[in-house]
Amino acid sequence: MTSETNKPTVILGAGLAGLTAANFLRSKNVPVILYEAGNKIAGLAQSFHDTDGFTYDFGAHFVTNRLAEKIGVMDKCRTVKHYAETVWLGGKSYGYPFGLMRVPRMTASGVAAQLKSFGSHAKPESAADWFRASYGAALADEVAIPLTDAWSGAKAADLSAAVGGGISSGIARTLWLKMASRLTNRAVSCGYSRELPEKASVYHVYPEGGIGTLCQKLAEGLNGTVKLESPVEAILVEDGKVAGVRVSGKIQEASAVISTAPVHVLGKIVEGTSRLAHLQKFRYRPMIFVNLRFEGRGLLPDVVTWTPENEFPFFRLTETPLSMPWLAPKGKTLITADIGCEKDDEFWQMDDETVGELCVENLKPLIPNAKDLYMGCRVLRTPIAYPVFLREYETERQSFAEGTGIENLHSVGRNGEFQHIFMEDVHHRTLRKMRELASIFQ
Ligand SMILES: Cc1cc2nc3c(=O)[nH]c(=O)nc-3n(C[C@H](O)[C@H](O)[C@H](O)COP(=O)(O)OP(=O)(O)OC[C@H]3O[C@@H](n4cnc5c(N)ncnc54)[C@H](O)[C@@H]3O)c2cc1C
Known part of the structure; x- marks a missing residue:
């Protein structure tokens, strides 16, 4: 140059x-x-505050203490003590990933996939192949593939195997990081950094004033x-x-x-x-984040609940105050429902009130009295939430x-x-x- x-x-x-x-x-x-x-x-990386004391993030909720220190805002950050994910399947919630491993058919097909992979040099051609080869058919077909379809808006069979490579975390490492979380009473970061090592001393924080x-x-x-x-x-x-x-x-x-x-x-x-x-021609998946306000707290099984079954209009629910209690006033909570959509489709065009009510209606299996507790919503939309790795x-x-x-x-x-x-x-x-x-x- x-x-x-x-x-x-x-x-x-x-x-x-x-x-x-x-x-x-x-x-x-x-x-x-x-x-x-x-x-x-x-x-x-924006947060919005309303006059009733709720804070909504545009996408990112979880940053690490290492990043906050690097940028020089650690003195303005609060420690996040708890973070966990669950999967809602057949009317029950399972901790992710270890709760799912206790489901016999998931364990059996996971073990079978691992045994099959020994000595095999076949490279998966698509994200769907990657999930089946890495997790087994049950976990792939019931959880990973439907979730991938929902967030990407494309069939996992049409997506590159690189999708799977990007989200994999070794089981032993995940177990160690989860144990470290319990021992330190901090939400040790797992799956949020690939460039730098994930370790017990790297945990989530949240800056005062928002992301x-x-x-x-x-x-x-x-x-x-x-x-x-x-x-x-x-x-x-x-x-x-x-x-x-x-x-x-x-x-x-x-x-x-x-x-x-x-x-x-x-x-x-x-x-x-x-x-x-x-x-x-490269595509991004548009996304609607429906921030639902409720009376009460601890309405979901844990901070993040994945909903792979296609009866739900959303694929992920996040009750951020379970990690960051300060994001909602005392005795109230906030649940963000992520809806994958296309620009100008029926979801994108729905007015905020209607999309909020649709989510509340569909929350019934998880929160039977959701309607009674509901206090309205604030909706954020972005046309560029996720890069879609199409094989083409x-x-x-x-x-x-x-x-x-x-x-x-x-x-x-x-x-x-x-x-x-x-x-x-x-x-x-x-x-x-x-x-x-x-x-x-x-
Ligand atoms: C749903 C979701 C959840 C996420 N959760 C997390 C999380 O929990 N933790 C985490 O660490 N990260 C998370 N992320 C990722 C994080 O939000 C992003 O990595 C980060 O904010 C990206 O920053 P950026 O500067 O690359 O892009 P952007 O924030 O998109 O900034 C690009 C800017 O370019 C501007 N621009 C575009 N075109 C032009 C033009 N022609 N001229 C001038 N300006 C232009 C845009 O207006 C925009 O301001 C999440 C992302 C999403 C979508």
Whole structure:
């Protein structure tokens, strides 16, 4: 890369990834301009507070003490003492994963799958194959595959086996981390970091003021650098190399461009080459988060309840106050129902009140008196919750993971990398990329 340091590095997006990049580059005296399409910072890492004392997070609820320390907000964080998941199946709840292992048919088919895998070099072709080979047919067909269908909006048979690889955690490690949780009385993080080791000393915390506190800290000192309500309309490429961007019809030259925009947007806005045009077909799953307010607390079997049976409109329920009691007033609680949908389908178009009532009606098997306790809802919608790893573009996805192929153009962050990664990994991976970039400039 030629070092044209008089031109700024342009960053698209003021979520965790964009702010991590801007913060780091500024600390290395690299000139930066960050354009954010929306009217506030934090992207998916936002929390909302209502006048009745409830706090709703946009997606992320659980961050680690290690990330909070790294960003410098640990002194503003409270320790999360408890976190556990259950699966609701046939009218009963089973602890995940160990409760399910006590169901004889799950154990038997799990053992059979493990025995079959010894000495076999066959690679699973799809997510469905991966689940059956790793968990056994019973757990795969009754739990993992229906849940995958629901969150992705595609059949697990049409998804890449990489979906499974991304969520696997060894049983021994999971058992150890769960035991460590009990011994330390802290919610030891399990399955939230892949870049850094998971261990007993890494646990969940929640910042006062909400998840957005992390982004606010990163944005300190970036005055004048962050331009809100400034969607980047085009990334201009000349001779295979980034030359600048166009924002509100004006050209801004750039020595490098860091995009955190979803890749189907990136594919659309790159001008001067068709190299990334194929990214336009990459799909994200839209999601509705229905935040239901109730009288009482401890209404669900545990913090997260997965509902794989297709009689439910939602596939996951989270009673966040069981982990973070401060998210709801005393004696009240909040249950977030996650509904996978398509933009403009019947769920997406439902008004908030109707979607709330639909969820309450369907909560009856888990909470028989849900209707009597219900106090209304607040609904959040996003068109880009989960990257969908369709097999039809798996080769292109793997190739994009190696880089954009355009000099000085980098795509980072959860949607920018098209990866199922959590905030700690987003931060870590973005910093790694920025260190490489800064070393080239210096
Ligand atoms: C349902 C759900 C639950 C999650 N739970 C957790 C959790 O418990 N713990 C955890 O650690 N993580 C969790 N995550 C992941 C976490 O929320 C994300 O990894 C993180 O917030 C992603 O940050 P980002 O900066 O990569 O992307 P984003 O937050 O999406 O930021 C991208 C920004 O780019 C802007 N933008 C887009 N296009 C343009 C353009 N053309 N010009 C300018 N700006 C543009 C957008 O407006 C946005 O602000 C969850 C995510 C989801 C969806």
